[in-house]
Amino acid sequence: MxxxxxxxxxxxxxxxxxxxxxxxxxxxxxxxxxxxxxxxxxxxxxxxxLHAPPVLQVSLLFGLNRPDGGHVSQRDWTHFVRDIVTPRFPAGFSVLRMTGQWRDERSGRIIREPSRIIWVATPFTSDLRPQLEAIRQAYRQRFGQDSVGLVITPGCAAF
Structure with a gap:
């Protein structure tokens, strides 16, 4: 292994x-x-x-810089989490403040920006994919983003 x-x-x-x-x-x-x-x-x-049931560890990666040069404000972020994320994961999740880095494909420049990660430990259900896609799509539309990162790994969790 x-x-x-x-x-x-x-x-x-x-x-x-x-x-x-x-x-x-x-x-x-x-x-x-x-x-x-x-x-x-x-x-x-x-x-x-560990007496912990299997779950998927889901990380959603959000950049806070907007393509128009603006930024997603704390108020806008709070409303997004309240209105879009919480209804889909009412049992709970964590929000991490980060600084993200990525390479712009067109210019080749390294871009750094304030970011957020929403981390959820959740069982696999048939509605997980539509829930995640709804969150990603809502963020892209609301804030004019090209993408929202998604990382899923298997794990186990007990709370």
């Missing part, structure tokens, strides 16, 4: 937990597996060992 840190995902913590949980589980009677038995899933083993 290769565990390389991935920006924004916290995956390295899950990999470490999975390795520990797998090692502990394999050392217990009844957990040995022969050549015909499938190898245990390290993420499932970690979730089970």
């Amino acid at each position: 290769s565990c390389q840190p991935i920006v924004f995902s916290g995956r390295w913590r899950l990999c470490a937990a999975a390795i520990v949980a797998s090692t502990v589980a394999w050392g217990q009677p009844g957990h040995a597996h022969g050549p015909d038995a499938p190898a245990p899933d390290p993420l499932q083993a970690a979730c089970t060992a």
Whole structure:
């Protein structure tokens, strides 16, 4: 198993937990597996060992600079989160303040801008994709953005 840190995902913590949980589980009677038995899933083993159900870790990445030279104000951001994000994830999420960096494809320039990440730990449901797309589309339309980043990684969580 290769565990390389991935920006924004916290995956390295899950990999470490999975390795520990797998090692502990394999050392217990009844957990040995022969050549015909499938190898245990390290993420499932970690979730089970930690008594934490499987979830998807969703990070939505929002730049706050507008193409017209303006900025998304704190008031505009607060209204967006209240009106668009909260109804779709009423159980909760986290908002992180960041500085983002990206390369403009046309000019090749490095752009830095204030950013926000909304991080949600959520089970996979059939309505997850439409919820995420509605948030991304609303932000693009409301603030004239070209894109809203989306990073999804498997994990487990207990609150």
